[in-house]
Every structure is written in C-alpha cells, then in structure tokens.
Amino acid sequence: MSVATISPQDARDLVARGAVLVDIRSADEHARERIGQAVSVPLERLSAGAVPAGGAAAVVFHCRSGQRTRLAAQVLGASVACDAYLLDGGLDAWKRAGLPVVVDARQPLALQRQVQLAAGALIVLGCVLGATVSPWFHALSGAVGAGLVFAGASGFCGMARVLMKMPWNRRALAG
Structure with a gap:
C-alpha cells in the first residue's frame, strides 16, 4: 500500500475528522514534546496491528x-x-505552521541527545586536558570515539x- 505525504494543515484537518495521529519517535522524545492528539507508538515497536486505529478511516x-x-x-x-x-x-x-504542541520541560532530553552531549563533552575535555595537563x-x-x-x-x-540509569531518566521512563 502506498503512503501519501500530507501537509501539517491537512493532517490537522484529517485528525479533526477522526483520523488517528501516531508519533513514531521514541517514548522519551514523545514525553518531552508532542502534538497533543498524537498516540505514541515507537517505530521499533511497530508491527501489524500495533497502531491503535480504533476503527478510524485514516492514520497519520x-x-x-x-x-x-x-x-x-x-x-x-x-x-x-x-x-x-x-x-x-x-x-x-507542524510547529513551523503555528500549530499547537505540548512541551513538558520537566522531562529529560531525548536519550540520543544526552549521548551526543556527553560524548562531545568528554571528547572536548580529553582534548583540553591533553593539550594542557x-x-x-x-x-x-x-x-569515546571508539565507543x-x-x-x-x-x-x-x-x-x-x-x-x-541516571535518576532523571529513570523517573521519566517509569512514569
């Protein structure tokens, strides 16, 4: 089955008419920022029948x-x-179109971004200490690069x- 691409405005209209909006990002990404009506079904958990369409005529x-x-x-x-x-x-x-999103700044950054920040900081630290100490x-x-x-x-x-395993992530993933 081919899947058509639609604009944010068309998606909003389709959802208003009963379509289901599915966020395929990871659960931590969805928890931090999401479209209010979106249901979280991370791509890695997606399989036939995993999407809660609930009899809807369309899924976005x-x-x-x-x-x-x-x-x-x-x-x-x-x-x-x-x-x-x-x-x-x-x-x-969706955001560029001025459509509403739900932001929960109490949730931690997405794990991938945390890894990027930590790895980058350790690499810079190694370079600075290597040059000065x-x-x-x-x-x-x-x-870190090898890792x-x-x-x-x-x-x-x-x-x-x-x-x-950090406390801020355990709290977010448990709730």
Missing part, C-alpha cells in the same frame, strides 16, 4: 523531521488496515545504557 504518522517516516513508509503503511499518511516535515513542520588525556577522546564507532557498528551503546 509523524516523527520529528519527517525523515524516519519517509524511510519507514512501507512498514508504516503495512501496519494499518486503513488509509495511511505521512506528516510532511514531521513535528518540526598531559598528552595521556587524549586517550579519553580516543576511547561511538562500536555503537554505530553494533547497535549497542554503553553510554546510553549508563545514561538510562
């Missing part, structure tokens, strides 16, 4: 920028028994696992 899928929905369009279309649409430009386009501190930057390469190649990110 979205992510942050539209990239994930475009890449997964075939899977998304196959996951529903009704018409399926992709929100062109995702949540970012001892060249051995460059090994810190090298170790990122391993995470990309294997799909396992040790830093993300550690960050998930």
